[in-house]
Amino acid sequence: MSAVNIMWFRRDLRLTDNAALYHALKAGLPVVPVFIFDRHILDKLEDKADRRVEFIHAALHDMQQQLQAMGSTLHVYYGFADAVWSQILNDYPVANVFTNHDYEPYALERDAAVQQMLAAKNIGFHTYKDQVIFEKGEVLKDDGKPYTVFTPYSKKWKAKLHDSFLKAYPTENYFAAFLQQEVKPIPSLASMGFQQVDKPFPARLLKAELIKKYKDQRDIPSIEGTSRLGVHLRFGTLSIRKLAAYAQPLSEGFLNELIWRDFYHMILWHFPQVGKGQAFKPQYDFIKWRNNEAEFKAWCEGNTGYPIVDAGMRELNETGFMHNRVRMIVASFLTKHLLIDWRWGEAYFAQKLLDFDLAANNGGWQWAASSGCDAAPYFRVFNPTLQTQKFDPDLKYVRKWVPEFESLTKYVPPIVNHEMARKRVLEVYKQALG
Known part of the structure; x- marks a missing residue:
């Protein structure tokens, strides 16, 4: 087989307007499209019905259908990145690898290791902003x-x-450059230890x-x-x-x-330290969090006795989505009312959110905890009752997710008193910040 270029898809699962794909297709050699289900990431997912894996799987099938219509195929691998790349280099005479930038700590380490492996074989590694x-x-x-x-x-x-x-990258003008091959099967979710959930995903509509x-x-x-x-x-x-x-x-x-x-x-x-569990403002790492596990469990399950907080958490647990305003309310409640480390909340969102993105999730949590760049001042403590009156005055959202909230016998009492919690958090923050 003559030399080929590899297009390595990661968080850019489309064939149109894709920077790296555009450059790969224009580079003059047949292009082999590749995606790796990276076990370094997947093995850490405790929920084997993780809908993000299902979303990726569905997106790959969409791409596969498009490639099949062109007489090409997507190569989907399951394994650790270094082992998969050894296999790819064994299977194909690779001249260059094209991919798009990823800015997360693990991705940077992985890409550096792959680049080193490729360089040892005089294979080019080209990355682009996308x-x-x-x-x-x-x-x-x-x-x-x-x-x-x-x-x-x-x-x-x-x-x-x-x-x-x-300006869009006109990749479609160069689709003839995809290597012509028989269709390769995509590993099933079950073969990777994951389950199909079959709930609808948000439509890609503008x-x-x-x-x-x-x-x-x-x-x-x-x-x-x-x-x-x-x-x-x-x-x-x-x-x-x-x-x-x-x-x-x-x-x-x-x-x-x-x-x-x-x-x-x-x-x-x-400031890559924020992606590794450190506060953007280092002095906020001295806060003495209470980290009460029973209260954290109540927050996770939407049983705090504060209807707007509980509605948000139940929406998240049920759908993998939470409304933006409510994300701010529940994050403020966890960090300020319960004095639970923002990293606990960040990790829970990372586990549950369909749209989880490390940079934005970390930014949002550090904003709520007042430890981030451009953060809410530490003395700002959202009052869940006032937030409800302002943004859900008719209680439509609350009634949808916490139907029992008006029943004195069915709904849990508030886990904490707002005024007491506000005074407590201000004292704790003041102590930590001198």
Whole structure:
């Protein structure tokens, strides 16, 4: 067999508008598309009905159908990355590997190891920006340092934005470059130790009306005011360029959410310690958390006696989704009312959220705990009752997820008194921060 190039898909599960795929297809050699179900990641997933694995599996089947129609195939492997790459290099005379950047700590280690393995065989390793609009050092302060506050970052981001950054990569013009091969079977979920759940995933729909009304409706959990596209951005079944280009003329508020996403990826890149369990503001690592396991269990299960908190947690447990406003409320409640380490909440969200993304999840939790960049000041303690009155005044959301909340006999009493908890957390934070 003559030399080939490999396109290594990771969190970019689409054949259109894909940066690395575009460069691979244009590079002059037949392209073999590859995806690895990485056991380093999968073996850590305790829930074998993890719907994210099912989502990836379904996305790969969609890609396989498209490739099959072109006379090509997707090669899907299950194993540890180093062993899989040894197998690929044994099976194919590889000239180059193309892939898109991943900014997470494990991904950086994995990619460095693979690059070293390839370099030993004189094989090129080419990576590209694809999952964000601006990355790494593309949006910096005038002194060349990274921003740590969102508002000035977003202003610079918008000032730098030009149509060229939102332009799609026309991969479809080069599909003839895929290596012509018989279809290779995709490992079943069962063969990897996972189960099919068969609940519907959020549709990959761009809704103009929703985006136009986003700023006014985004905080109301009882209505469909958010796009639910997070899982599609997380795994790259939707191009960030396509979404940003679509949203830009419709809603600055929605565009700001995409900028927050870039912001947190930029923070993870410049301050990698946040992805390894450290507070962005080191002094917050001295907080004396209570870490009461019974209270944490009640929070996880949605049995705190605070209806808006319980509604959010039950929605998460049932659907793998939680409304943005409610995420802030439940995170504030765990860290401030219960004085439980934000890392516990971060890990629970990482386990449950369909759209879990390390950079954004860490950013959100550290914001709530006041330990992050551009965080809520530590003396801000959300009052769940006031939050309910403001954002769910008719209790539609609460009634949907906590139908028993109006029954004195069926609903649990509050796990903690708000005023007492507020005073307690302020004292503990003050002590830790001097």
